[in-house]
Amino acid sequence: MGATTCQQVRVSVSQTGDCFDCATNESLLAGMLRLGRKGIPAGCVNGGCGVCKVRIVEGAVQSLGPVSRAHVSTEEEANGYTLACRVAPTQAVCLEVAARLRKPFLGGATSVAQRPAT
Numbered sequence: 310m311g312a313t314t315c316q317q318v319r320v321s322v323s324q325t326g327d328c329f330d331c332a333t334n335e336s337l338l339a340g341m342l343r344l345g346r347k348g349i350p351a352g353c354v355n356g357g358c359g360v361c362k363v364r365i366v367e368g369a370v371q372s373l374g375p376v377s378r379a380h381v382s383t384e385e386e387a388n389g390y391t392l393a394c395r396v397a398p399t400q401a402v403c404l405e406v407a408a409r410l411r412k413p414f415l416g417g418a419t420s421v422a423q424r425p426a427t
């Protein structure tokens with residue numbers, strides 16, 4: 310039996326602890342959008358605007374198409390940076406939100422640090 314149908318893998322966002330399932334044939338951005346977080350901006354969804362920039366901390370991804378060099382340099386790419394709309398996970402992935410996505414997505418996360426100590 311050919312087991313080439315797409316699988317779902319678990320993707321986690323290191324800064325927020327959010328997890329979502331993503332198919333191995335869909336983009337990380339598509340999966341992330343299902344989280345329903347209002348701060349996730351989907352820009353061009355075509356590798357050109359850079360708003361969905363992430364760093365792959367753990368796991369592996371495969372390319373779904375070209376990534377704009379204006380937003381991800383070869384050096385950044387070597388360090389795990391890519392565009393979430395242009396890659397699909399091939400195994401469980403932990404990613405770190407970068408670039409312009411970071412601010413709205415993480416929202417008020419900085420205020421957590423201001424909780425009074427007990």
Ligand code: FES
Nearest residue numbers: 353354358359394
């Ligand atoms: S949404 Fe524009 S590069 Fe990903």
